[in-house]
Amino acid sequence: MANTVCVIGAGQMGTGIAQTALAAGWSVQVVDAFDSAFARSKSVIDKGLAKWAEKGLIDAEIAGNPALSYHSAIEQTSPAMLYIEAASEQLDIKLDIFRALDHHAPRDALLCSNTSSISITTLAAATSRPASVVGMHFFNPVPLMKLVEVIPALQTARTATERVISIAEAWGKTAVEAKDSPGFVSNRVLMPMINEAIGCLHEGVASAEGIDQIMHLGMAHPMGPLALADLIGLDTCLSILNVLHNGFGDPRYRPSPLLKQMVDAGYLGKKVGRGFYHYEG
16 A cells, blocks of 8 residues: 555546656556546556656666556555545536545545645545545646645645645655645636636637737747647636636636637547647547
């Protein structure tokens, strides 16, 4: 059980978290209800670890024989010391996962969520051990991005928060603590900027390329806000903005009508090949 993590969700974020933990020498179990996600997830991890091994960043043994397994249900996993939920940004799905973790995980395990906006206090309240629940918000792409936003719930024990910070640092990340407020710090600041960029596009102030180029070149952002929204996923952006709008009741967080239209049309960004831009493959 020592240095064993169970990641719930084999999508982009869960796969990145799994790769990061493996590189640090941990054993990883990945759970996803859709078996079809396993092959892609393992392929991404194998390629990522091999590249790090070639550069001498990790031991070749870790890359060649990662301590990695995939499971269709939490009940199929063996006990772990850390559980990280990395499912889609929907409260009902996350609550179901935390109820299952509460039933299955060892009593001394840490139960963490990679949510980018949902209340950790709400998730903790769905368990019989809220003192062990902590927000562990990674950033995309997880293997490259150094930050982990650590968010204790109102009920979280200080020792649990400190354990999560220590684990994040052992995985090569910089852990920064934030209070359990809608969107925490990262998305409370980021999402209004993305939403305003979408508003500019909707009003015809500039093209998508123009908006992104202005922010990239003028503000030295690595990428423009619309390209970033495509990378995050427009459905995820909409979910976060709805959490912010509902949580604060402030009209500045109201999602742009164009964002809602894009999500309704299924134009969710890079993961489906179309968002504010078109993507090949």
